Amino acid sequence: MNLIDAFIRNPIKVSVGVLLVALFGVVALLRMPMQLTPEVQTPTITVTTAWPGASPQEVEREITIEQRRP
Numbered sequence: 001m002n003l004i005d006a007f008i009r010n011p012i013k014v015s016v017g018v019l020l021v022a023l024f025g026v027v028a029l030l031r032m033p034m035q036l037t038p039e040v041q042t043p044t045i046t047v048t049t050a051w052p053g054a055s056p057q058e059v060e061r062e063i064t065i066e067q068r069r070p
Helices: 002-009 011-031 056-068
Strands: none
Touching: 002 011
16 A cells, blocks of 8 residues: 555656656657568478489479379
8 A cells, every 4th residue: 555655645756657658668669660561581492303314304204293293
């Protein structure tokens, strides 16, 4: 009850404290960096296949197409 009594006895100090907290809140809100659309990087996956002596068409037909199937 001691804290409540202090608030009741000093309304001007309480008002100044509330105004200072509100002012610092507004300043912090205005200085906070905001982006409407955040930058999202799409991950990239690279698959490398080594098949000595095979043509690119052979590698595509035998390996790449097989990997795409669900």
